[in-house]
Amino acid sequence: MEASSICASSFSNCSWVSKSEKTGKKQSGVFFKFSQEDKKCLNSRDIKVAKARTKISYSYNNNSYNAPSVVYPSLESEKYQASVDEPFILKKKSQDVAPYLDGRCIYLVGMMGSGKTTVGKIISEALGYSFFDSDKLIEQAAGGTSVAQIFKQYSESKFRDYESQVLGELSMMRRLVVATGGGAVIRPINWKYMKHGLTVWLDVPLEALARRIAAVGTDSRPLLHDESGDPYTKALLRLSTLSEERGEAYTNADTRVSLEHIAAKLGVRDISNLTPTAIAIEALVQIENFLKCDNNSMVFARNSQFSHAKNY
Ligand SMILES: Nc1ncnc2c1ncn2[C@@H]1O[C@H](COP(=O)(O)OP(=O)(O)O)[C@@H](O)[C@H]1O
């Protein structure tokens, strides 16, 4: 596999990435005009929903969102109720966060199956950012060779080299949400790249991760291939070891999104009933809280200036 400029071809061939994003120039798209934000960003259906919402007691403010028990009366209705309100809250929250982010990238870190890809796509769409999955970029650069095949044909160490190169290249761009591979956190150089943007740790209990992975299989996740047993037990065993090895590394992230915490906040008893949109909203809440802290904003801006300097 050619190691130079792994991202360049994927990025420039991407029809859904605008020219200004490719060159790194700031766009003045709809999500970046805030003078009349509600009128511009919300369509009439959103506004109707918003008005109706004031009648139910789903409270929401700048720093948190809380669903009282009337919205989540029973396990059976959790998912349905959530789907009614969440798109509106997501849109509103993304408008709140966008000026603080000012085009800088978001990197999602977390264990395999923590939802980096699923949640990342939702956040990118809400912010009007482009989405990249670092594993996919590596696979594209390898001419379609899968991550599992790269591990087998080359080695994990070679895969990690490509992963670092991808993150290095992405760190020079703007307006991206990046789903990193679960192991990206183990190399300090990757943190140096990711800290050009904002890092968000999706913290999901191991049992939930194992359930998700068992449901889709371990084909695409070579680090889970060696264990024996049923898919759930296999995944749980290996994830436990990896989690012990990496637990500390994830705590380097600027913000942590804990599913247990969201469930407690929303009064949801089973975290598997939390929708990816609810998790994306919490990620935006945490990002906003982090950036509203003056000190964090200054450090963040300084790191990002370094990244922009390389961009122009
Ligand atoms: N909130 C969620 N609830 C239930 N399943 C989820 C949730 N988020 C992700 N998943 C599922 O878990 C699996 C792994 O998610 P994915 O986004 O690929 O994780 P990652 O990119 O961190 O490896 C996928 O099958 C996805 O559909």
Ligand SMILES: O=C(O)C1=C[C@@H](OP(=O)(O)O)[C@@H](O)[C@H](O)C1
């Ligand atoms: O945890 C890891 O070391 C890995 C996670 C995978 O990505 P996901 O986290 O997207 O599954 C992929 O990068 C590779 O299989 C190694």
